[in-house]
Amino acid sequence: MRQLIGFTPANMGIFRLAFSHKSSSSEKGYAVQNNERLEYLGDAVLGTIVAEYLFKKYPNSDEGFLTKMRSKIVKRKSLNQIGDKMGLDMLLNEYNQTRLSRSMLGNAVEALVGAVYLEKGYVGTKRFVVNKILRNYVDVHELETVDDNxxxxxxxxxxxxxxxxxxxxxxxxxxxxxxxxxxxxxxxxxxxxxxxxxxxxxxxxxxxxxxxxxxxxxxxxx
Amino acid sequence: MRQLIGFTPANMGIFRLAFSHKSSSSEKGYAVQNNERLEYLGDAVLGTIVAEYLFKKYPNSDEGFLTKMRSKIVKRKSLNQIGDKMGLDMLLNEYNQTRLSRSMLGNAVEALVGAVYLEKGYVGTKRFVVNKILRNYVDVHELETVDDNxxxxxxxxxxxxxxxxxxxxxxxxxxxxxxxxxxxxxxxxxxxxxxxxxxxxxxxxxxxxxxxxxxxxxxxxx
The missing domain is CATH 3.30.160.20 (Double Stranded RNA Binding Domain)
Known part of the structure; x- marks a missing residue:
C-alpha cells in the first residue's frame, strides 16, 4: 500500500474499505460503509484535480477542449485502464471473494482517491493524483489526438x-x-x-x- | 464585490472576468479569456465541494442518495436560482452590454467559484461556498423531498x-x-x-x- 500511494496511511481501515466491493460486505448495516461512498467522493475529487491540471497545462485552450480532454481521462474505460496499470487487481483480489469485473478497477481508482482525500485533503490528494496517476499512467499528449468522432x-x-x-x-x-x-x-x-x-x-x-x-x-x- | 464574496480580491481582474460574457469580449485573441474557462473550473470545484459537504452531512446515506442530492443542488436550474438570489444580475449588467438570459446567472455562479478558487485555493473556496452559497441559498432539507419523479x-x-x-x-x-x-x-x-x-x-x-x-x-x- 505504501508503494502504491507514496505514504503510510494513518487510517488503514479506510484504504481497506476502498478495495472492498459491496458484495463482500456481509455484516448487516455495513452496507453504506462499502466502497461506494468513497467512489462517490473520489469521483468528484478526481474530476476537479484533472480539471485544474488541464486548466493550468493549457492556458490558451477554450473550455470545450478542456472539457473533452477531461472526459477522456476520467471516463469509465480510461479509469479501468488506469486501475489495471496500477495493479489494483491484486489489492481487489486480496480484499474480495468475488470475481473481478473490469469496472471494479475504475471504481477502485475512484475509491482510492476518495480515501486519500479523507486522509490528506485536497492539496495532498492533488499531489498524489498528479504524481502517482497522471504522470505515470496517462499520456495527455496522446489523448489530444484520440479519436472521439x-x-x-x-x-x-x-x-x-x-x-x-x-x-x-x-x-x-x-x-x-x-x-x-x-x-x-x-x-x-x-x-x-x-x-x-x-x-x-x-x-x-x-x-x-x-x-x-x-x-x-x-x-x-x- | 467584497460584500458578495466576503473578502477583497487581490486580483480584481479575474473577478471582473467571471462576469464578462463571451459576447462582450470584443478584442481579438481575448476569446479564451472570457468567463467560460472559469465556468469550467468552477463547475468542477463546486461539484466537489458540494459532494464533500453532503458526504459529511449524511454519514449514513448511500452513494445513490448523495449523487441525487448533489445533482439537485448543482443542476442548471438550481444554479440559475442561486445566481438570482445572490443578485449576480446586477454584476452581470455592470460588465455586459448584452441582454441577460437566465442561464447566464448559473454560469456566473460557476465562474465566480472558479475565480475564488484561483485566488483562495480549495479550502478557502470551500469556506466561501458553504458559508456564502449553501447556507444562504440552498435548503438542503427541503431538497431531500423535492419531486424528481x-x-x-x-x-x-x-x-x-x-x-x-x-x-x-x-x-x-x-x-x-x-x-x-x-x-x-x-x-x-x-x-x-x-x-x-x-x-x-x-x-x-x-x-x-x-x-x-x-x-x-x-x-x-x-
Whole structure:
C-alpha cells in the first residue's frame, strides 16, 4: 500500500474499505460503509484535480477542449485502464471473494482517491493524483489526438460489417430561445438511437455514440 | 464585490472576468479569456465541494442518495436560482452590454467559484461556498423531498392537457454481463423519447425526463 500511494496511511481501515466491493460486505448495516461512498467522493475529487491540471497545462485552450480532454481521462474505460496499470487487481483480489469485473478497477481508482482525500485533503490528494496517476499512467499528449468522432467510428464499423448507416432530422425546435435539433441514427433503415443538441453535427455525434453503446460496439463510458 | 464574496480580491481582474460574457469580449485573441474557462473550473470545484459537504452531512446515506442530492443542488436550474438570489444580475449588467438570459446567472455562479478558487485555493473556496452559497441559498432539507419523479410529473401534465402517456419496452439486452433495458415513452401513441438503463423503472424515469425536456415542459438541467 505504501508503494502504491507514496505514504503510510494513518487510517488503514479506510484504504481497506476502498478495495472492498459491496458484495463482500456481509455484516448487516455495513452496507453504506462499502466502497461506494468513497467512489462517490473520489469521483468528484478526481474530476476537479484533472480539471485544474488541464486548466493550468493549457492556458490558451477554450473550455470545450478542456472539457473533452477531461472526459477522456476520467471516463469509465480510461479509469479501468488506469486501475489495471496500477495493479489494483491484486489489492481487489486480496480484499474480495468475488470475481473481478473490469469496472471494479475504475471504481477502485475512484475509491482510492476518495480515501486519500479523507486522509490528506485536497492539496495532498492533488499531489498524489498528479504524481502517482497522471504522470505515470496517462499520456495527455496522446489523448489530444484520440479519436472521439463516433460518427466516423460507427460508419467504419457499419462498412466493415455490411450495414448501412444514415441520419434523420426528426425535429427542429426552440429551446431556451435557441434552435435545437433532434436527430436519429438509422442502421439498415432502423432507428437505433436519437439525441438532441443545439447543433445538428453534435446531435449526430451523440446519437452515434449512443447507437454504438446500445449495439454493444462501444464500452459504456458514463 | 467584497460584500458578495466576503473578502477583497487581490486580483480584481479575474473577478471582473467571471462576469464578462463571451459576447462582450470584443478584442481579438481575448476569446479564451472570457468567463467560460472559469465556468469550467468552477463547475468542477463546486461539484466537489458540494459532494464533500453532503458526504459529511449524511454519514449514513448511500452513494445513490448523495449523487441525487448533489445533482439537485448543482443542476442548471438550481444554479440559475442561486445566481438570482445572490443578485449576480446586477454584476452581470455592470460588465455586459448584452441582454441577460437566465442561464447566464448559473454560469456566473460557476465562474465566480472558479475565480475564488484561483485566488483562495480549495479550502478557502470551500469556506466561501458553504458559508456564502449553501447556507444562504440552498435548503438542503427541503431538497431531500423535492419531486424528481419525472414519470409522475409527465403523467400529471398529460392528464391535465388531455394527452395519453404510455411506456414501451423496446429491447432487453446484456451489457457488461448485466441485463439492460431500452424503453420508449409514448405520448398519444407517438414515441417522444427513449432511454437505456440497468432497470426498467429507472429507464422509464430517464425517458420521461427527456420527453418533458423535448416537449418543452421542463427546463433543461444538464
Amino acid at each position: 463516433y460518427k466516423s467510428q460507427l460508419l467504419e464499423w457499419c462498412q466493415k460489417n455490411g450495414q448501412t448507416v444514415s441520419y434523420k432530422l426528426l425535429a427542429r425546435y426552440k429551446f431556451e430561445k435557441r434552435d435545437r435539433f433532434k436527430v436519429a441514427v438509422m442502421v439498415n433503415g432502423q432507428k437505433v438511437a436519437t439525441a438532441d443538441d443545439f447543433n445538428k453535427k453534435s446531435a449526430e455525434q451523440m446519437a452515434s455514440e449512443k447507437a454504438m453503446q446500445s449495439m454493444g460496439i462501444l464500452e459504456s463510458e458514463a | 419525472y414519470k409522475s410529473q409527465l403523467l400529471e401534465w398529460c392528464q391535465k392537457n388531455g394527452q395519453t402517456v404510455s411506456y414501451k419496452l423496446l429491447a432487453r439486452y446484456k451489457f457488461e454481463k448485466r441485463d439492460r433495458f431500452k424503453v420508449a415513452v409514448m405520448v398519444n401513441g407517438q414515441k417522444v423519447a427513449t432511454a437505456d438503463d440497468f432497470n426498467k423503472k429507472s429507464a422509464e424515469q430517464m425517458a420521461s425526463e427527456k420527453a418533458m425536456q423535448s416537449m418543452g415542459i421542463l427546463e433543461s438541467e444538464a
